[in-house]
Amino acid sequence: MNLRLAACEPCRQAKLACDHEQPTCARCRGRGRGEACIYRARPFKRKRPHQEQPAEHEAGEQNDTSRSQVARLRNPSTYSLPSPQQHHYPNPGFLGSSSHSAIFDRVSSCANTNNGTPNDDLRPTTPPPSYPSSSSKDSPYDQATVQKGVHALNQFAHLNISSLKSLVEFWLSTGVNLPLAEPLVSGCALAVLNMVTRFPPPEKDDDPSKWVSARAATLTENTLRPFVFRRDSSVAEYVLQLYGDNVRWETLGIFFAAASRAALDVAFFPLLYTSEEQRYRLIRLLARVGDYCLEAGLELDCLNDMQLVLQYENCIVHSQVYGDQNYLSWRRVGDLISSLFALGYHENLDDQISRVPNFLIQLRKAAFARIYSADKNLAVFLGRPPRLVRTYCVYQLPSNIPGLWDIQDNAAGTTAAGRRLYETLPDTYGVRETDAINYTADTRCSAVFASLKEEILELFRDRDPRRQVDRASSIRSQAAKQWEMLPTHFKLVTSLKECHLKPFERDFLVGTRLDYLHTLFLLDLVLSRHISEPNDSLLKVAMEMLSLVVEAIVLRDRLVAHYGLPAAGITSLAMLHPSVGKDTGPLLRSKILQDLSGLVAEVTTGAFIQAGQPNFALFTRATRTIQTLLNNLMGGEPSSEVEIAPQQARLDAEPVDEWDPWVNADIWDFEMNFWDNLAEHPLLQGWEHGI
Template identity: 45%
Template sequence: MATRLAACETCRKAKQACDHGQPVCSRCQSSGGICIYRTAPFKRRRTEKPSLRSPDPSPSFSPRRNPYPNPGYLGSSSHAAIFKHIASDDHSHNAPETEAPQSVGDNYMLLQGADVLRHLLTRYPLSAMKELVTFWLAKGANLALAEPFVARCAESVSQLFTLHDDNWHLVYARRLLENSAKPLQFNEHSDLGTFSAQFLDHNARWETLGIFFAAVSRATIDIPFFPLLYTAEEDQYTLRRLVTKLSDFALEVSLSLDCLNDLQLIVQYENFIVHSYVDGDQSYHSWRKLGDVISSTFALGYHENLETKPGIPLFLMELRKTAFARIYSADKNIAIFLGRPPRMNKRFCHFQIPFDHQTPGQSSSNEWDPDSKPGYRADTRWSALCAFLKEEVWELLQDKHDAACGQRASIIQRKAEEQWEALPAHFRLESSLKQCARSPFERDFLAHVRLTHLHVLFLLRLLLLNTLTEPDIPIIETAGQMLALVVEIILLREQLTNSGTGLIWKVAYYGLPAAGILLLALLKQHPHAPGISRNKILQDLSVFVAEVQIGTIVKPGDPNYALLSKATSTIQRFLDSFHSDAGQPPLEAGHEEGSDDWAALLSQDLWDAEAGFWQSLADHPSLLALDPPLLSV
């Protein structure tokens, strides 16, 4: 008697013939959907609605795990480095695998992720979210590290969910988990297509959803109006929070399997970037997320020389270098922004960056292909090169009183200038941004390249000041250029596409320190110098304040609103006093009551760029202390 075979759920629901192929029938193979066979297909189901606490048991799955923690990369000081030199027979490496049961915590996390998935997809059409991502990509934006996979993941996810039973979300959540537990296979001949196929369509994993929903979250930030999903800010914010939450669950469920891989690291990085937008750059949550990404980088061994690892295809080698470079840069920039020590010390890392524009064989990191095009790869290279110099500035800060400090600073400055000159000519912004006739992405890219270079010089000159309250001519000139460019970016924001860093980050990270130095220069009656226009400084400060205060770039309730509003409030007090009392002779700043005490309170800490600086500046005994030369034009 022939055995009765059940159709997969997709064919059964569509009432189409199924060829019962395992693990994927031919119909699902061609459509790209998830092929699911129930474990008890002919068993009559109960009529009551299943509960999240007692889900339908099919398809049952307990991931096969190593009962011992996955050690990841083990370096030269570890026990593994010693024991690998001890001869052992081959059988010692083939110990039988043991299956560890799925923990209660993992089940709870899986149920939570499934519930958020159900809530999201019953409230928002998946096809509309795919259209949002497609529209966002068409503007030239993308996820910087996951760039090669975003469009593919969006297409794959949009075709996944075909079941509509009461517990469909549990069925898919388990299948996604089953796929996530499979190792990603590759060899030296693998290409991007074969590698990607392991987590697309019927092979979709939780990481696939993590990338897609990170892209949806980022798209809601860059696209303020999308009628298929939202027309009001409240709806936009609700969708952003929900897809961010699902991206979080996708990442946590993947990491719970203790099988860290390239795809999980990519999701970790993009999830950190999403949280920097959603929670703010000062959020402890974002800071912890970055720490997790750095920990995974070390656990995977990507701080070692990747080119010495055998059997890695070129595309994956470049992807790993890109991951290292972006994470290394993020560590330095966030450390500076928050005034905290960096966590990736270059002494313990092999500094490596991807080739620009797919050009293998470059002899040095400063060497660029003259035909390179603006893009995330080029942004990654440049940001990492500048981050390397920023770390050298940080190291110099620890030895500021060393007699050789000035000489070492000169070396860093020379390196910065050489890096700038080594850039392709079409990467160097030498004119006003508004005069740059390029695409929105390219204009933003050029502005960021210029700002990053100026920031290295700014930090170096800030370090060499005798006291922060008395800025010298070089740092005033650099700060003036930084602020002028940030103001241009603010005014031209509708004509720019995010090329790696968002508008708020540029305003807070580059604009605020520059504005602070310029305000200090005005308050300390700095003499007039060639190349420094007081009118231009006052104009830029006025525009900077106005754009923040009227809510065009940040609104109450936004993550970085408190920092920006505090700073602009202090600048506004100065501008008000300047315009209302410009005709009155000012007092000598050195004789103002309490001025010495104020100067002592203002921190010289190079890395303190938070609200504390602006609080100290706001406590200046008199914002009316202006020297007559400052009033001239």
């Protein structure tokens, strides 16, 4: 007996063959009409005239089950939900040309061609990303998903949201922001405050369960609702789906990411904290609530642009709160890349220009570039393989368009000046002379140098010295060309003391210069045959990096860890070998001592990092080794417990030339193992105990 399968409404009304695939058939995907692909609940029962309903009503009937599930959240006596029905297929996200979907699309196309259907209607091309209807009856949230939201709101109910909003506003007034969610932070903060103003949490002594269940139901229902936009949608139309009555888990998550970053940067804010202990307790609490908001949204299986933005900002918060070496931070970068692939934003985003507003396309490009750069920097810092490889991506950068996200702007989301700039100037991988210094410029510059770092990482695995030299020379030329292509106002040409710019602009200049120097540093590192004796080229770059990092110590530990520690490691090795860097001269060697001393002083006095902060153990190990080196070079006294004669005898028996800190380590690894190995240098033995 053959099973009859119903066609979707567009195919049925056009009397065309349908492949019956759900939630969207191949024909509707190919025509870009995925939102209209609806299957009737009772397709083979003839309707009476008075029962005819518009298509929108039929779609609404399909939402009844999910709405009833959400309604159960409003029951104050329980947080339970029935086990949801499974999707016919799990949420597939983007499916590329090698996927099962593309293969079956081709089969359907051939079958329809044989049946007389024109081949042009179903040509086997990769369809645009098709996301499942998040309000369908198969909404995949269960008890575990609900519990994430409950945890978030239980903590949320006891927070002073008004003071947190004031903290975020004060932080924004200094010129900094979240790099990817920048245009949304102020609106999300206001929306969260308005929510607690309209629906205030109970007093501290009252049971918050009724309030929590009601808010969780509303947030979940709003999050399940897909974002709606057209090519001509305005910024205001789009962001309203995050604010007011439409507050979602993403709204809360972005607000808590901004609050976490603000508390990290603002050392004293009497409305919330007056001591370091109070501040770090609040930071960890905000980070935890942000984690719950993100997880509550992701587990609803309705991945979208705002969830990707929130994932990125949450990942940055994790790296700053728990450190770059923390496994949870590493795992979150992997999850972030997985979401990028699932959304299909590693493909050519310009193909979406006919149905997606330009401001959203630029946001997606910025997300790709930011995630790509973060992956490369973390891979270099930890000595691990990159996970977002350019070979499998369409490398694309956002355009620096003035006023792109202005709420009061026209429907296209672009000012007239910005639109003319976007249309008349080709968007190359370089930076335009007219670009402003902002987060988009920072995204573009970091992604350009990240692409070169990926090529350098490949060199580390190439054991052929001749190929290494040739390829390194080519990469060096590319790096120099990219630096020369930068506008003059993007380059740091004076010392920071003489740079009279706003803090954000000054930090941008430092970061861009360090990105360029870091590229040269890695190139020299990969070509070094005896890393314990760095060559003059490597030492020169390391000295400039270290000097710049020490001068810009106010940029906190992330900058110092990624750029300062590798530079300090190379210069420390050079100082242990007087013959190395002989061309630098006594003045430059004294400058190295000065910079190393400054770095040690900043760490040991707790000026910028203290116990309990991320990367504290790494900095402590590094500075302790550097301090041992400085004591040795400046003629300090070793530990009284160490006898000089036996120590000298050991050095005579074990030549220093045979010592190599990379015997059992990766060449680019400047983590804890490097500093442990350096501390074992024969010239430093005996001094370590005297500190």
